[in-house]
Amino acid sequence: AQTVTQSQPEMSVQEAETVTLSCTYDTSENNYYLFWYKQPPSRQMILVIRQEAYKQQNATENRFSVNFQKAAKSFSLKISDSQLGDTAMYFCAFMKFGYNTDKLIFGTGTRLQVFP
């Protein structure tokens, strides 16, 4: 069974600074997808970034980028130029590759507070 571990329950960062959230996972699969979802106080789950395991290049979306280390089973999220609106819970999630298996397995989340 796959598991996702987020070892930082809470993080804080000052506005305009950079912060990195950690995520490790355990799987015997070779092909899979990894995601970071954001959950602001509104409770709405919002996709931040997605990585396909077969791609060596790290995914980037504007201020958000990942450091994907397949051998180490690590998938960290870097937020550059942090903004107050980045304050939220961040969840790392794993999805196995294949038909009828689009099920997300979530970590326990990291609560990020951005201070002015």
Place this chain on the structure above:
Amino acid sequence: NAGVTQTPKFRVLKTGQSMTLLCAQDMNHEYMYWYRQDPGMGLRLIHYSVGEGTTAKGEVPDGYNVSRLKKQNFLLGLESAAPSQTSVYFCASSPLAGGNEQYFGPGTRLTVT
């Protein structure tokens, strides 16, 4: 486009009562999912559906039933609510398999007393 909507947004039940949560999506997605979120834990999959008329169990299915009679709707039922089912419930939908983004509803906060 409303995306994924959930009804109701809040509900309080007494132990033993039953209720149905409704999820609707207007994106013509094949896949739909029900998750629950508890404090200190990530979201956990209850049941899911890969198409109209199909359902399958997820990670924590006990105490819940689901139905997908129409492609756009996915219902989650609690036949006899228990305090352990106090949680925030999220519905999500996605296109066909392929590691696609799941689009989430706003959640339903359910309290069972």
